[in-house]
Each structure stands twice: as structure tokens, then as C-alpha cells.
Amino acid sequence: MMKIPYYPGCTLSTKAKGYDRSGRAVAAALGMELVELPDWQCCGATFPLATDNSMALIAPTRVLYQAEQTGEQVAALCAICYHVLKRTQTALERDPAMRERINWFTEQEYGGRVRVVHLLELLRDSLGWEELARRVVRPLTGLRAAPYYGCLLLRPYEEIGLDNPEAPTILHDLIRALGAEPVDFPYNTECCGSYLTVKDPTVSETLSRDIVASARAAGAQVLVTACPLCQFNLDWPQRETAFGRTGEEIPILYFTQLMAVALGLPEEDWGVEGMYTDPRPLLRNVAQAAGAVPHPTPPPSAAGEG
């Protein structure tokens, strides 16, 4: 099995454990072992935009240094970790004086050679969509899944370079490879409000509701994301409150959760517990319909559509 150094980040080790669980499981099912860096710390969650202060580059550089001790690349699942690490790597590559200054401060010789990759990138470039499609044992036929890219996975293109920042296709292609139908909707690269959720939650809730409503209007049954903050921001307004639910909720899934179903993994590896909108009824239905793998738990009687 190919070993790939992996940086989970703080959120995938705590709040978004299901993303970590499903991510490791699907990678393993495809012959890639995500090997957690032996020693890592939080990347800081923001790439510093002020140019006169290099302090915020220290945390991500330490992560890159840790990765360099292990190998030539480091993979991330959290879109924000990926963003921060990749931009830091690019910044240090373009500004060797900055790298020297940070190395002097950390007393760690980061050589500047680590390639930061997202699991999506490995799937597209190392495995390939056709090969992924061949590995699918439970095609998600008929499932209408709307890819939601958000911001930081794609922008700024000059530093991230994962996909077209205005008309991305990487999640569309993945969804298609799994046998589901990618649903286009106009808000698929609109911001969910990001960190505003800490400062002005009503603003990010408004943005997030618009995104989900737009996907629903386009006929989506689920939204698919690669970012734990997007997942939270979009799903949080759908939580059960004192007023109950509206009945209009749709599951906000990580792409790895959808993959876990399609690759025929057992339900424990889907990593779908504790989400505000429970995707299990729908996913069990889809898995049952595909039928290739006998199901460990009986499907609930009140199953979702699909």
C-alpha cells in the first residue's frame, strides 16, 4: 500500500472526526495509507494577509518542517489546512529570505521542498476518475448531489492552483465517477461566511441558507463539500431548534462520506454520526438500491427519498 504523509489538523481530530474517519477509510480502500505526521500542531487556520508581519507563518512552517522529515509531500483533507499550508509553501518558495527568517526563529531548517496536496488532487491525478469509477461497487445511481466548493479550496488560483476558481469541476467529476449525478447550482463557489460565524453568526447563517436553498432549487438531494467549516456553516442553520425542523433540510456531506458508500465500505467507515441533518436514511437507501454489498443494519422504515 502506498504510504502518504497526512496532516489531519485540529478540526478533523475533534469536531469533524467523521471526515477523518471516512477519508482514511476510502484512501485505504484505494491503496493509499494516510499516515498521520508523528508530531504536528495546529496550522493557525488563517493565512496572514498582512505583509509586514511573518509571525502567523511560523505555525504552518512548523507543520511543513514536520512533513519534510517524513517525505516529499503532505496530504490534507481540511480545505482550510490545505489552503494555509499550500499558500505558506508557495510564499516561502517565492521568498527565500522569509524562509530563512522563519528558520532562524524556529531553529528548524525547513528546506522548502514539501508538496502540499489535497486528497481530491491525489484522486484526480494519481488514481484518475476512470480508475475510481472501476472501483465503485455500489454506484450511487440516481442520487442528485450538488458539489459545493466554497472559497479557500480554490482561491487564490495563482497560489493554490487546484482547479478553475470560477468554474471548477473536480467535485463534479468525483460525483460522476461514483455513479451519482452532479447538480450545478449558481452558488457553488459562493462564500458561506467562513470565520464570520464566530463574530456575526447571523451574516454567515444568511449566506449559508441562500447556498442550501439554491442547491435545493436546482434539485439537489445532498450537498458535497471538502471543508469542515463549510460543512458546519451550511448544516448549523438546519439544526433542530425549539421550533423543530422545516422539513426542507438536506444533508451536507463530505466527499469522502459519499465515496465510502460507493466503495462498499461498512457503515462505521462512512463517518456520518452526529451531523445536524442525518444523512443515514438517504445513504442507506442509496446503498440498498445499489445492492452489491449486503448491508449490516436493516434500513429504517421511514427512509428518505432516493
Place this chain on the structure above:
Amino acid sequence: MRTVISLKNLRSQFVRDVEEISGEDLLACNQCGKCSAGCPVAAAMDMLPSQVIRMAQLGMTEVLQSRTIWICASCLTCVTRCPKGVDLPRLMEALREISLRAGASEINLDQLPPDLVRELPQLAIVGGFRKYIK
């Protein structure tokens, strides 16, 4: 609002600070408005992104009172689309930094809804605190 445009303001320390912290050439912006047209958070702003950079160009320190610099989510939509290559999120960060370094604090910990705090993903807390308090 009456505004006096003077060479003194155009070349003020404030303008130099903003340009230094952001690393941006403010006069590169030709006020086409594309950033404001596509900003997803514009509806919640008291001033459009293109107006923020206009005020900064003119050395109007009043721009620091605008809610916009705190509402900008650093989503990088505008910089992706700006025909002049202006990095507006860096400008917004510079204006926030100037305020934060002068002692501003935009998150009131006591007023955060407790049910939200219990549920927030770690990166929102780490990132939000880095962006809005010093």
C-alpha cells in the same frame, strides 16, 4: 458628507501604512466596481468594497469606522475577478490590522451564543480569534 481632497491626505502616513501592511498599490484601482458587484457579503456591508479602497486612496481615515472591513470574509472572490489585480482582501486586512494594533477588539466573548460556542468547529474559533482580536 463634505470631504476635502488634498495632496496632504493623499500622501499621508495613513496611506503609507495601508500600502505597507497590505503590500498593495492603492492607485492601481480604477473604480470599475467589479469587486462590489460580486462580493457575497455586500448586503451586510455599510460601504461597498470599491468604496473602501476609494476612501483609502484619498487618505480618508474615516474608513476605519466602516463595518465593511470587519464583515469582509476574506473569501477572495474580488481578487479573483479584479481586472487590475488589486488584492482587496489584503487591503481589508491592513485596515483591520491598523485598528487591532490600536486596541480594537471585534469579538465580545461574553456575547457569543453559548449553544453556538459549544458546537463551533475548532478552526472557526482559532481563525476567528486571529482575525478579529489581537
